[in-house]
Amino acid sequence: MLFTNRMEKVLLCTLNAKYIHSSLALRYLRTYCGFQTKFDCKIEEFTINQNTSDIMAEIYMNQPDVLGFSCYIWNIRQILELCTDYKKVAPGTIIVLGGPEVSYDAEQMLSENPSVDYVVRGEGEETLKELLLAIKGDLPLSTVTGITYRDGNQIYRNADRDLMTNLDDIPFPYQDELDKLGDRIVYYESSRGCPFHCSYCLSGGSGGVRYFSMERIKNDLEVMLDYQVREIKFVDRTFNCNEKRAMEIIGFIIAHRGTTKIHLEIDAGLFSDSMLDFLATVPPDLFNFEIGIQSTFNPALTAVRRKQNWDRLSHNIRKIKSQGKIHLHLDLIAGLPGEDWENFMRSFNMVYKLEPDMLQLGFLKILKGSDLLRECGSYDYMYQSQSPYQVLSNRDLKYEQIVALTHIEDILNKYYNSGDMAKTVAYIGQKIYADNIFNFYNDFSIFWQSRLLFGLGHKKEALYNILQTFIMDVHPSHEEVINELLKYDYLCHNHKYGLPEGLRSRNPQNINDHIYSYTKNVKFIARHLPDFADKNAREIKKLVHIEYFNIDPVTLEINSERVLMFVYSPITRKADRIINLSHL
Secondary structure, eight states: OOOSSOOOEEEEEEEESSTTOOOHHHHHHHHHHHHHHOOEEEEEEEETTSOHHHHHHHHHHHOOSEEEEEOOTTTHHHHHHHHHHHHHHOTTOEEEEESHHHHSSHHHHHHHOTTOOEEEOSSOHHHHHHHHHHHHTSSOGGGOTTEEEEETTEEEEOOOOOOOSOGGGSOOTTTTTGGGOTTSEEEEOSEESOSOOOTTOSGGGSSSOEEOOHHHHHHHHHHHHHHTOSEEEEOOTTTTSSHHHHHHHHHHHHHTOSSOEEEEEEOGGGOOHHHHHHHTTSOTTSEEEEEEEEOSOHHHHHHTTOOOOHHHHHHHHHHHHHHTOSEEEEEEEETOTTOOHHHHHHHHHHHHTTOOSEEEEEEOBOOTTOHHHHHGGGGTOEEOSSTTOBEEEOSSSOHHHHHHHHHHHHHHIIIIITOTTHHHHHHIIIIISTTOHHHHHHHHHHHHHHTTOTTSOOOHHHHHHHHHHHHHHHOGGGHHHHHHHHHHHHHHHOOOSSOOTTOOOOOOTTHHHHHHHHHTOHHHHHHHOGGGTTSOHHHHHTTEEEEEEEEOTTTOOEEEEEEEEEEEOTTTOSEEEEEEOTTO
């Protein structure tokens, strides 16, 4: 389908997984095609949680001549539904799909979805620009590499396009955009490709790593950092594959830092001692490192062609953890070839002992275009027929074990990754489960299943009670300590009057008088709460809470009464300091 007389409006869309996300791909395409072809390119972002009829109505209000969608495993179903219905109400609109979810089976995608006119395969900037020129009639369609398209009843595949050699040719993607992204994550890349060749991933087959120039990167970062966006998330697959370059970028960010958080995907096993020393100097709470460990089971790593030195990797992670400067996010993948339940349990326990700030338990997906898709028969993989193509079973893990791991993932997110019960969960792992923490999450998930708790909405307060009930039923000798630790965890993270149901308070009946005796004490305020000096006793009382404990929640000393004052931030509503009143 060609527009040989007029083509004015190009609307580029996607459905993000969450509102907080933003699409870097759309902004690359808009700036590259719009600036170089003078087309009227506009972008619209939606989320997968929106009603498709509402999305379609909003698209229709734009009246695009060409409608493009950026397609991924999380949004492809809704996008295809939108394409089918939109073509019914606007049959003259040309629909173009691009992205990893359509690049590897473009012919089949067009054959099964007659509403789609073109598929842009692979890297899209240059291809989409030429396709738009061809649609307008300024280029022969046959010369546009990297596309698959229909002409009548026939489907044609043009030759693949070579990767761009000079990434600096792509304009800065956020021109006149940052004011619209103040409350969202801003995605950015300083390189494309990956030096590794993991068989489950698409990045390893991209022909190595290509870099934006350092001058370009610094110019881009300066704009975003000066604007003080909420968070910049680098999408570089291995940010530190060139260590000298990584250090220079990190140093530039530190020199220009404001309130912006920085998220980097790194391979901690590559860090040299000098890099570790350098990281010890970074400001706290500026960087978030996401480290894809995936597994510690060497046969599984070998099967997916992933190189890893556990001793070096774990040493480096512990070193970074001990410095207390960087938020650590570690990843595991369940379902890798050869890793059965027992071996995954060992991987889980080994990674958990590194005490990351977040431990993500993900599940292997058999992605289109991946080497593992071609090899999956060797491992008897069964996986979802539709996106996200998550593994259902293989030779080493049965379906019921995969289901059990999804339950463990849910529990892990609620009780560990939330950070709401850190003291309690640490005690359970060390004192009850003797460091086989996987068994705790498995036992607790079985308890949840027996009580039919999965799939229901639970208030945060209820989660404390559920854990307390589990301990009372399964490990009653620890119930007293758990009660005290759950109280402590709850009061650290929640400024509310009263404790969740099931937790016992030891406070005397005249606790309010007790609190007032401190909030009216000028000397106490001057010494312990000097920032409250301009507040009256009633105002101060609203920001503090006193609780009695029969253990020391910090040292776990038993039968040692502690009286603690929790002082809350009026902004976060969490305790930003705790005063031990026991010896005052």
